[in-house]
Amino acid sequence: MNALGVPRRLWKIIAGHTILTLPVVTLLVLVRLEGLDRNQEIAALDSGARPWRAFLTVSVPQALPGILAGTMIALAISMDEFILTFLVTGSQQTLPLYIFGSLRIRVTHELNAIVAQQRVVLARALVKRPAVLLLDEALGALDLRVRRQMQDELVRIKRSTGTTLVHVTHDQEEACAIADRIAVMKDGLIAQVDTPEALCRAPRSSYVAGFIDAGTIVRGRNTVAEAPSRYPTPT
């Protein structure tokens, strides 16, 4: 198993890739076959041609543009996501590999379907092996249950690929669940960077404390009693 948790063997890469591209080819061929003139094939049969011969000489040439278009698109996908990644970078962390791994998960209901879809989106982003990946409110549209599952998925991917994820979120719980370090922003500047635990235990400003909802903020007057104690008294 490689870093993405999928098999390394080449034939499995090809199988995964075939599964990916097959629907594209099939769709285009079917569209072309939809407009097929059956009369020509019937005429050939009436002329005494064998069915297989009539299919090859009459129907296949008519469907050929669809087959060629599908093949070209499949090839383009291959060039982009399989050959380039596999041959140029030498990496086996290809999209077909990752999706093949995802497809082995039995999609039993909507939850798995959404998670699988999100995994594919992530896989597409990870296929070029970026050093840093920006996720801008990536889980915002998901319901709580799916979001939590995707949070676990992000943590797993982060650990297994070593990719740095910059995850933008307004959800403090989500930030704590995913992040090794959290940067709280204020007016475009970083107000504090810390681990989730440190941030919650020791926010450095009232803005950060309020943002992470650390507790009740009490503003008041500071009075030094005896070093190093202070007394903020509410006014």
Add this chain to the structure above:
Amino acid sequence: MTLTGKIPSYLNEAQTITAVLPRNRIKVSLAKGSSDQANAVRGTVERFVFTGSVFNTHVRVIEGLEVRAALTIEEVSMLGEESLHPDSYLELHWRQEDIVFVEDS
């Protein structure tokens, strides 16, 4: 209301300092008799909300200041849920080291 604690070394005297009372470190008890305890304050319950994991108890301690305490289900059972309803009179207390002093921003 006076809050006492040790300020972090990165804050200096020139800065305006604000105190944070972490809601999960505040203990709640029923206010009985008179009390002049340090690190404690009394007030009336404004809101009592179950969030799914804890009960957030909002206690108005002075005009314009509500202190929130997060109570576990066990803590609420021990206190009795009826004694935490709005207008109940409670005492909140904490350890001096529980208060977090931060820069006011």
